[in-house]
Amino acid sequence: MTPAARIQSAIEVLDAVIAAARTRGAPADRLLADWFKAHRFAGSKDKRAIRELVYDAIRICGPVPASGRAAMLALSRESEAHDWIEPMFDGSQYGPTKIAPGEQAAEVGYAPEWLEDRLIASGLDEEEAAALLDRAPLDVRVNRLKTKREAIELPVEAEELAAPDALRLPTGAQVQQWEAFEKGLVEVQDLGSQLACAAVGAQPGESVIDLCAGAGGKTLALAAAMANRGTLVAADTDRRRLSQLGPRAERAGAEIGDTVLLDPGREAEALAGWVNAADRVLIDAPCSGTGTWRRNPEARWRLTPAELEKLTALQARLLEIGAGLVRPGGSLTYVVCSLLDEEGAGQVEAFLAANPEWRAAPPELPLGTARGAGIRLTPAHDGTDGFFIARLEKA
Numbered sequence: 178m179t180p181a182a183r184i185q186s187a188i189e190v191l192d193a194v195i196a197a198a199r200t201r202g203a204p205a206d207r208l209l210a211d212w213f214k215a216h217r218f219a220g221s222k223d224k225r226a227i228r229e230l231v232y233d234a235i236r237i238c239g240p241v242p243a244s245g246r247a248a249m250l251a252l253s254r255e256s257e258a259h260d261w262i263e264p265m266f267d268g269s270q271y272g273p274t275k276i277a278p279g280e281q282a283a284e285v286g287y288a289p290e291w292l293e294d295r296l297i298a299s300g301l302d303e304e305e306a307a308a309l310l311d312r313a314p315l316d317v318r319v320n321r322l323k324t325k326r327e328a329i330e331l332p333v334e335a336e337e338l339a340a341p342d343a344l345r346l347p348t349g350a351q352v353q354q355w356e357a358f359e360k361g362l363v364e365v366q367d368l369g370s371q372l373a374c375a376a377v378g379a380q381p382g383e384s385v386i387d388l389c390a391g392a393g394g395k396t397l398a399l400a401a402a403m404a405n406r407g408t409l410v411a412a413d414t415d416r417r418r419l420s421q422l423g424p425r426a427e428r429a430g431a432e433i434g435d436t437v438l439l440d441p442g443r444e445a446e447a448l449a450g451w452v453n454a455a456d457r458v459l460i461d462a463p464c465s466g467t468g469t470w471r472r473n474p475e476a477r478w479r480l481t482p483a484e485l486e487k488l489t490a491l492q493a494r495l496l497e498i499g500a501g502l503v504r505p506g507g508s509l510t511y512v513v514c515s516l517l518d519e520e521g522a523g524q525v526e527a528f529l530a531a532n533p534e535w536r537a538a539p540p541e542l543p544l545g546t547a548r549g550a551g552i553r554l555t556p557a558h559d560g561t562d563g564f565f566i567a568r569l570e571k572a
């Protein structure tokens with residue numbers, strides 16, 4: 178494909194990404210995969226170039242752009258490395274049509290204005306906000322149930338990170354194709370997620386509930402920390418995600434981890450037997466995901482104030498449900514991959530104010546900075562996805 182044809186292709190994909198952001202449709206990765214499937218003439222170099230153009234354009238536009246063309250023009254005009262793009266709007270075959278008089282480039286920025294304001298109000302400075310849109314590194318957790326970080330042999334050089342089992346790999350490493358992955362020696366997991374699991378402090382022999390377990394990324398880390406001894410409950414309302422835990426656990430050799438499917442709005446019913454009984458509860462709450470924009474930067478175009486309000490109400494409810502499951506003297510770890518205070522520090526502050534039998538017991542982590550009653554990890558400061566992590570203890 179010619180460079181101009183690649184740009185036109187990226188514009189088409191961006192149009193689909195913009196439409197999907199408005200209608201809560203498929204994520205950018207899926208739309209790219211669909212486009213490649215429908216355009217088999219694109220070779221691997223074309224695909225790589227188109228993917229990069231699409232993601233670079235998404236990253237540079239703060240608010241939702243009017244069109245893929247507007248996003249691509251913004252990329253060309255605002256990024257020196259991409260200033261070759263605009264001259265390609267020359268109307269040549271398969272390339273973008275010529276620029277119309279008065280045709281506008283999209284607005285650049287970190288996020289839509291309302292969201293930028295909330296991030297600033299949550300104490301994020303310019304550098305931290307910009308780093309939310311960097312490219313994410315590739316981290317793995319070495320599975321202690323099967324091997325040790327010191328002993329593992331991988332096909333690439335890996336950097337040891339601050340969490341005890343964490344390694345950072347060169348970008349593009351095809352982990353899922355490695356024997357070490359097949360054998361369950363490593364799991365792909367961001368350093369921040371690994372630290373969130375460490376904050377739980379789960380010990381062998383304890384009873385631990387992972388209330389929002391999803392596909393079990395953190396459940397598996399908890400099973401490893403517990404050395405496969407004790408009781409581990411993985412609960413979620415999403416049947417599809419929860420069903421992925423079984424095969425993953427098998428590969429990882431995780432023998433504990435019973436799944437419990439929850440009914441949205443009636444979560445407590447399925448967990449009634451656990452009231453005041455668990456040593457530790459982890460709530461990896463559903464959130465806006467502002468801390469994971471490095472992985473899916475178009476997520477900032479999807480979030481609305483109303484959606485955020487729904488999420489914060491759900492988080493508050495899950496905190497109450499999770500707290501009810503903890504035995505006296507036990508602990509609750511509340512985690513969100515968001516840097517908005519209303520989902521993190523503010524949420525915990527409100528919980529503590531309403532529940533005087535609870536106190537904050539911030540975990541000792543090798544990274545992060547204090548934020549309210551918890552700890553915040555950011556891409557700029559800690560090289561992790563953005564997280565808020567709080568540990569609370571019940572009297």
Ligand SMILES: C[S@@+](CC[C@H](N)C(=O)[O-])C[C@H]1O[C@@H](n2cnc3c(N)ncnc32)[C@H](O)[C@@H]1O
Nearest residue numbers: 389390391392393394395413414415461462463
């Ligand atoms: C941040 S994700 C969890 C990710 C998972 N812990 C991991 O490490 O891979 C939040 C999860 O909360 C689940 N969830 C949403 N509403 C819920 C509810 N009412 N009760 C329990 N889980 C819920 C979602 O299905 C989603 O899997």
